[in-house]
Amino acid sequence: MKSIEEVLSQYKSVHFNKTNIKTHFIGVPLIIWAVTLLLSLDVFNIVIGSRHLSLTPAYLFFTFTLIYYFILHIKLAFGMLFYIVVNLFLVSFVAGHEYAIYIAIVVFLIGWIFQFIGHYYEKAKPAFVDDLGQFLIGPLFLMAEVYFLLGWEKALKETITPIAVTKRRGLNTQVKPKC
Numbered sequence: 001m002k003s004i005e006e007v008l009s010q011y012k013s014v015h016f017n018k019t020n021i022k023t024h025f026i027g028v029p030l031i032i033w034a035v036t037l038l039l040s041l042d043v044f045n046i047v048i049g050s051r052h053l054s055l056t057p058a059y060l061f062f063t064f065t066l067i068y069y070f071i072l073h074i075k076l077a078f079g080m081l082f083y084i085v086v087n088l089f090l091v092s093f094v095a096g097h098e099y100a101i102y103i104a105i106v107v108f109l110i111g112w113i114f115q116f117i118g119h120y121y122e123k124a125k126p127a128f129v130d131d132l133g134q135f136l137i138g139p140l141f142l143m144a145e146v147y148f149l150l151g152w153e154k155a156l157k158e159t160i161t162p163i164a165v166t167k168r169r170g171l172n173t174q175v176k177p178k179c
Contacts, residue, residue, distance in 0.1 A: 034105070039061055065080075079147065
């Protein structure tokens with residue numbers, strides 16, 4: 001398994017442009033919210049005594065995702081835990097709506113529009129194009145950016161930035177085939 005420095009520097013290598021990062025702070029949460037809503041539509045009800053417990057695929061997905069985040073970096077994982085709980089809470093208001101699937105699809109598409117606008121300014125392809133695992137790293141990257149803005153995890157920032165710069169240089173110097 002790759003280290004936190006490896007996955008964040010890989011993601012950072014195509015996320016230097018400030019406009020791109022700003023669009024990601026809109027697009028990624030929209031996409032996560034939409035996916036959470038989609039994963040919350042098929043509710044499995046488990047009745048335990050007089051208590052009613054709802055378990056959805058969203059809870060299962062985020063449980064495994066949080067385990068991965070905690071393995072990568074405990075402090076960032078706690079930030080993600082807070083974010084995921086808030087996300088699940090907000091989705092709960094819409095999940096039972098008769099048009100929830102359409103709402104999820106529209107929000108999902110809007111999120112991706114923001115992503116691609118950002119990468120237009122970045123002039124680099126999205127990180128997931130070369131590594132699908134980067135889908136899980138996007139939200140963690142944004143949490144790291146929040147931590148960095150707050151002055152937290154300075155050593156992590158100082159470690160990943162030069163690695164990301166080197167990776168970006170490698171991407172920019174790759175010879176593109178002529179069609």
